[in-house]
Amino acid sequence: MTFRVCCKINVPQDKSNKPISQKIVISEGAPSLKENSDGSGEVPPPPLPPKKPTSSVNRLLKRIPQRVLGTFIDQSEAPDYYFQKYPEDHPVLGFFTWKWVLTLGFDHMFSSPIFLGTLGLLAASLMACTYTTQIPLVKVARRWNFLKSSEAICKQEFSEKLRRASVQDLGVVLMGAGYEVFLTGPYMYAFKGLAGRFAPIGVHLAMILIMAGATLSATGSFRGSVDVPQGLNFVVGDVLSPFGVLSKPTEAFNTEVHVNRFSMEYYESGEVSQFYTDLSLFDLNGKEVLRKTISVNNPLRYGGITIYQTDWGLSALQILKDDEGPFNLAMAPLKLNGDKRLYGTFLPVGNDNSQNVKGISMLARDLQSIVLYDQDGKFVGVRRPNSKLPIDIDGIKIEILEAIGSTGLELKTDPGVPVVYAGFGALMLTTCISYLSHAQIWALQDGTTVVVGGKTNRAKGEFPDEMNRLLDRVPELVEKTINKPSESLSA
Numbered sequence: 001m002t003f004r005v006c007c008k009i010n011v012p013q014d015k016s017n018k019p020i021s022q023k024i025v026i027s028e029g030a031p032s033l034k035e036n037s038d039g040s041g042e043v044p045p046p047p048l049p050p051k052k053p054t055s056s057v058n059r060l061l062k063r064i065p066q067r068v069l070g071t072f073i074d075q076s077e078a079p080d081y082y083f084q085k086y087p088e089d090h091p092v093l094g095f096f097t098w099k100w101v102l103t104l105g106f107d108h109m110f111s112s113p114i115f116l117g118t119l120g121l122l123a124a125s126l127m128a129c130t131y132t133t134q135i136p137l138v139k140v141a142r143r144w145n146f147l148k149s150s151e152a153i154c155k156q157e158f159s160e161k162l163r164r165a166s167v168q169d170l171g172v173v174l175m176g177a178g179y180e181v182f183l184t185g186p187y188m189y190a191f192k193g194l195a196g197r198f199a200p201i202g203v204h205l206a207m208i209l210i211m212a213g214a215t216l217s218a219t220g221s222f223r224g225s226v227d228v229p230q231g232l233n234f235v236v237g238d239v240l241s242p243f244g245v246l247s248k249p250t251e252a253f254n255t256e257v258h259v260n261r262f263s264m265e266y267y268e269s270g271e272v273s274q275f276y277t278d279l280s281l282f283d284l285n286g287k288e289v290l291r292k293t294i295s296v297n298n299p300l301r302y303g304g305i306t307i308y309q310t311d312w313g314l315s316a317l318q319i320l321k322d323d324e325g326p327f328n329l330a331m332a333p334l335k336l337n338g339d340k341r342l343y344g345t346f347l348p349v350g351n352d353n354s355q356n357v358k359g360i361s362m363l364a365r366d367l368q369s370i371v372l373y374d375q376d377g378k379f380v381g382v383r384r385p386n387s388k389l390p391i392d393i394d395g396i397k398i399e400i401l402e403a404i405g406s407t408g409l410e411l412k413t414d415p416g417v418p419v420v421y422a423g424f425g426a427l428m429l430t431t432c433i434s435y436l437s438h439a440q441i442w443a444l445q446d447g448t449t450v451v452v453g454g455k456t457n458r459a460k461g462e463f464p465d466e467m468n469r470l471l472d473r474v475p476e477l478v479e480k481t482i483n484k485p486s487e488s489l490s491a
Contacts, residue, residue: 073106082107111218111244119211126204134201146187147442147453156442156453158464164477167445170452173473174441186445193438196457202430206423213419219244222413229315229406230262236305239411250413252303255289256282262312262405264367272366275312277407304413311408314343314364320390320399321347328404331364341365349375349396360393367403439463448477 074081082098091097105112147153162170167188171181179190224239237253260278267273274295281290281302292300300307314331321327329345336342348359358375372380374393381391383400390399441454452471456463 073101073109077107110214116215116218119215123208123211126208130201130204134204138197138201145442146182146184146189147444148187150444150446150451153442153444153451153453157455157460158467159451159453160467160471162450162452162471162474164448165450165474166477167443167450170443170450170471170474173470177470179439179441188441188443190441190443191439193436193456195433196436196438199430199434199436203427203434206427206430209423209426210420211423213416213421213423215416216246216419217414217416220246220248220415222247222249223411225310225408225410227311227313227406227408228257228259230259230404233258236411240305240413250304252305254284255303255305257307258282259407260291262407264312264405266366266368270368272312275309275405275407277309277409279307304415306412306414308410308412309407310410313341313406313408314367314403315406316404317345317362317364317370318401318404319347320397320401322397323399326401329362334363347398349394360396360398364403367405370400370403372398437463441467450474 074085079098079102082101086092086096086098086101088097088099101107104114109115153159167186168183171183171188171190174190175181177192179192180194181188181190221243222240223243224241226234226239228234233256235253236255236257237249240249240253258280260280262278263276264272265274265276276293276295278293279291279300280288281300283289290300290302294300294307294309296309299309313333316328316330318326318328329347331343331345334342334344342363342365344361344363346359346361348357350358360375361373361377363371363373367385369382369384371382372391372393374380380393383389383391383398385400385403388399390397392398435458437456437458439454439456441452443453444451452467454463454467
């Protein structure tokens with residue numbers, strides 16, 4: 001893989017009026033170059049692959065405007081972004097322009113009045129359903145409703161007649177199976193699983209709690225991000241920006257954060273596996289109130305503020321030049337094709353006021369090693385920071401002391417997070433409870449016969465089998481015969 005960095009230098013232009021540029025090449029392997037017929041030395045581009053026949057579906061998709069395929073609107077971008085993406089001279093679908101995005105708040109969808117209003121309507125609908133439907137069902141389920149006719153009991157989903165049985169014995173069997181049993185004279189009513197009737201109410205309340213937390217997050221949170229070099233400070237309030245009308249700063253916004261140290265861990269292959277930032281928090285009096293080393297998925301929380309580790313970079317390179325220094329050379333990210341990071345810096349050599357400035361280039365991908373190039377852009381060597389191994393470049397002795405990293409932090413205050421978490425916890429619990437069957441059983445003592453009927457709101461296929469097993473355990477009444485002892489005759 002080859003990285004090419006172009007650095008334009010202000011020098012007197014030649015007769016062709018073309019700027020002179022120097023190029024630094026980092027290559028993992030030496031590429032083989034073949035000259036063209038014109039002797040330019042440029043590598044011809046590879047031949048294009050043969051075109052595959054396009055299907056009817058592909059031809060149809062090509063006819064659809066590209067903007068129609070974009071189904072999501074990017075959030076929290078600057079207005080100029082929407083001016084360019086949704087212009088008035090080329091509206092999406094013939095009418096959708098940047099005015100729709102900014103007027104209706106589609107650039108911040110989850111805090112827009114339309115989204116919050118929809119949440120309000122949904123919450124009102126859930127509350128109305130709870131009040132008009134769920135609560136009356138619970139009241140009916142809790143009521144001791146005795147059925148006093150055999151015909152009403154036989155109309156239930158399950159019904160059976162027990163010959164030579166007692167309703168009191170049936171009640172004892174049902175109590176052993178977890179039923180609540182009520183007896184009054186020859187009538188019996190039993191139920192179990194009443195929590196299943198309350199669960200839908202809990203589900204509705206949990207959903208309302210989630211929506212309330214989401215609304216609080218959308219209207220009362222702060223967010224911000226910052227890149228801080230190792231050894232520097234920042235104030236929390238200078239980074240956070242409000243994200244809603246209910247966003248109010250707290251005393252914790254005056255906290256000063258100091259980046260003590262930034263470090264990395266690496267895989268055996270040399271790739272970065274994890275990066276850490278040692279942070280200290282100070283109050284207005286300069287007293288350290290908290291210190292913690294954070295990493296990805298291990299944030300710092302203080303005073304309702306959460307600090308996440310999200311990114312990293314290289315801010316400076318500390319060197320010794322001919323045993324003088326140390327000098328800090330600022331490092332800048334270099335844009336390359338691909339996702340790999342590359343940072344570079346430049347050490348001028350000679351007269352700084354000259355228009356033809358030359359120097360030593362230093363490149364790094366991480367904190368492990370620094371690649372050095374001489375004034376002509378030729379590779380000289382690689383040095384590890386703090387290796388105490390100097391390198392001589394064009395008569396100049398360079399020693400790499402330290403590669404100073406910078407940490408990328410994201411700060412957030414979100415008062416709605418605990419509410420949302422509580423709502424989701426309640427939703428999972430009440431959803432599981434709602435699967436409990438609410439079973440009701442009625443019985444009537446009709447002479448020596450017990451008429452039994454019942455119904456359930458769930459598990460209707462298993463309910464008859466359960467009832468048959470319970471009824472099989474009811475003892476049968478047997479008439480007792482009293483045998484009188486025969487008189488014995490004495491002689």
